[in-house]
Amino acid sequence: MKKTLFVLSVFALTFLMSGCVTSITRDPWALKPQYGWYIPSVIYSAEEATANLKNAQNSILINGRTPTELDIDKFALHATMRWDVVEENKEYVPYYGGVFIGWDYEPIYGGSYQTTQTTTHNAESAIVTFKDINNILITGNAVYINMDGGNNVGFVSGGGLSLQKLADSFYSLSYALGRKLKLDGGFSYDKMTQRQAAEIGLDGGLYVPWVFSGSPAEKSGLRPNDVILEVDGGKVTENTAVDSLVADATAEAAKKGYFDMLVFHWERSSPESIKWEKRSLKIYPVER
Numbered sequence: 046m047k048k049t050l051f052v053l054s055v056f057a058l059t060f061l062m063s064g065c066v067t068s069i070t071r072d073p074w075a076l077k078p079q080y081g082w083y084i085p086s087v088i089y090s091a092e093e094a095t096a097n098l099k100n101a102q103n104s105i106l107i108n109g110r111t112p113t114e115l116d117i118d119k120f121a122l123h124a125t126m127r128w129d130v131v132e133e134n135k136e137y138v139p140y141y142g143g144v145f146i147g148w149d150y151e152p153i154y155g156g157s158y159q160t161t162q163t164t165t166h167n168a169e170s171a172i173v174t175f176k177d178i179n180n181i182l183i184t185g186n187a188v189y190i191n192m193d194g195g196n197n198v199g200f201v202s203g204g205g206l207s208l209q210k211l212a213d214s215f216y217s218l219s220y221a222l223g224r225k226l227k228l229d230g231g232f233s234y235d236k237m238t239q240r241q242a243a244e245i246g247l248d249g250g251l252y253v254p255w256v257f258s259g260s261p262a263e264k265s266g267l268r269p270n271d272v273i274l275e276v277d278g279g280k281v282t283e284n285t286a287v288d289s290l291v292a293d294a295t296a297e298a299a300k301k302g303y304f305d306m307l308v309f310h311w312e313r314s315s316p317e318s319i320k321w322e323k324r325s326l327k328i329y330p331v332e333r
Contacts, residue, residue, distance in 0.1 A: 081183040082231035082260030084333060085216045086209055091119045094217040097210060098122060104205025107171050108198060119218065122173040130165045171198050175218040179227040182257070188212045226333045228295060231260020232267055236287055245321060249282035250274050250309065265326060268310065274323070275307035295330070303329040 089097065095117050102115045110126035117123075139156035173190050180191040187201045188211050202208055216226070234251040242249055251273035256263045274281060276294045281287070298304040306326045314320040 080189075080233075080255060080257045082229075082257040082263075083181040083183050083212055083216075083226075084259075085213050085220075087213045087217075088220055089214060089217040091218055091221045094214040094221075095119065097206060097214040101202070101206040101211065104203040105211070106201040106203070108169065109201070110169065119221065120175060122171075122175075124171045126169045126171070128167050130167060132163045132165070134161050134163065135159070136161070173198050173215065175215070176222040176224050178215060178219040178224060180229055181212050181216060181226065183208050183212055188215070190215055228299075228330050228332060230262040230265075230267075230328070230330075231257035232262040234273060236281075236285075237272065239283065242283070245272070245309070247272065247274070247309070249280075249285060251281050251287065253308075261328075261331065265328060266324070267308065267326070270311060272309040273306060274309055275305070277304045277306075298330045303327060 098117050099115065102112055105112070107124045107126060110128060112124040113127045114125040115122070135158050137156055138159050139154070141152070141154060143150055143152040145151075174192065177192040177194070177196075178190055179193055182189040182191065186208070187199050188208050190198045190200070192198075200211060202211055206214075219226075233254050235254055237247070237250050237252045241252060253267065253269060253271045253273065255269050256267050276290055277297055279285075279290050279294065281290065294304050306328060308324050308326060309321055310324045311319050311321045
């Protein structure tokens with residue numbers, strides 16, 4: 046279950062190096078695709094933002110499919126994608142018969158393959174409620190809208206609307222309803238498996254699959270494949286309730302203006318080995 050952590054400011058950052066912890070001879074995990082940290086460039090009126098999205102209907106894919114119906118008002122986007130799947134079925138049909146040759150009956154066996162087609166009508170719906178948007182991510186060709194409750198909708202632009210304008214339109218409709226994006230540092234985290242932890246000699250931690258380009262997290266020095274060991278002094282172990290730890294750290298940071306993180310960072314020191322070291326980061330949350 047991957048989630049996105051708070052916005053991390055680049056105003057203050059300290060590295061405390063504790064030296065090389067261990068070396069291994071291969072990359073621990075594969076790097077994930079890069080995501081861009083979204084920053085709004087234009088705030089449109091609700092009418093302009095709605096028009097932008099409606100005009101993009103013929104040039105976008107929603108969750109990988111072309112929308113056949115698109116309804117947008119100031120509260121939500123409702124999309125329906127309809128498509129047909131045609132399947133061909135080949136079936137061998139035997140033939141049994143025979144002929145009389147004189148007084149003798151000679152059976153004849155044979156058959157042929159017959160092809161039939163079956164068409165299945167499919168439909169999928171996608172709903173984006175603007176007041177529930179809590180984060181927006183941008184990749185090389187898509188915009189991902191994250192909403193409360195873990196609902197995500199992906200939009201791929203075919204060139205009719207730039208990704209930034211597409212993202213700004215969603216942001217503007219959410220902003221018009223009084224919603225701001227949640228605190229986000231521009232990186233993703235996931236609880237390590239026992240196997241992953243054992244590979245680097247830890248009893249737990251939050252693995253960082255990716256760090257969004259241009260994000261405060263990237264500027265602070267956090268890198269993909271780093272492991273978060275502590276958040277505000279709370280150690281992440283195999284039994285840690287991660288949601289509670291993150292929620293408590295965010296609430297505390299909102300009051301005192303910053304939170305501390307201890308991460309396990311790796312760098313390739315040579316073609317044969319990878320150096321791991323602990324780094325302590327002092328991070329100030331910011332709001333978009």
